[in-house]
Amino acid sequence: MDWSRILAVSKRSLLELKHDKRTLMYALVTPMVLMILFGIAFGGHVHDVKVIIVNEDGTFASKVIANLDKDTFSISQGTSLEEALDKLKNGECWAVLYFPKDMQTGIFRQK
Structure with a gap:
């Protein structure tokens, strides 16, 4: 496995993500919103x-x-x-x- 190529591609992708604010928002905000919605929907009191x-x-x-x-x-x-x-x-x-x-x-x- 060539780690230098993997690191180079990862670095390039992160740099592109840094300049693309819309994709960055989707990558960070969407999972948080979904966790909140699932927490509200499936939350509640466990009993018995x-x-x-x-x-x-x-x-x-x-x-x-x-x-x-x-x-x-x-x-x-x-x-x-x-x-x-x-x-x-x-x-x-x-x-x-x-x-x-x-x-x-x-x-x-x-x-």
Whole structure:
């Protein structure tokens, strides 16, 4: 790959863009306007996201679960990871949070 040619073409294109104010406006303003419009159209309040939590860890996971927003998430406890994943595949929930045994010691373990 010849980087000098790529750089030369890129430099030339940017210099042309610098002198063409109309194209520069389209390149910079149009994406911002579209982001604002999509944000307004699809924005809103997310609520009742069904989440199944499989907690085999205990204390650490309980602290994480306690900090989840209850208006946004509809939380239910799962008995096993396999059962929770089956419900996820069947469309009965949006997400599965799995906390394996000894997760806290694995996270905070010194190397």
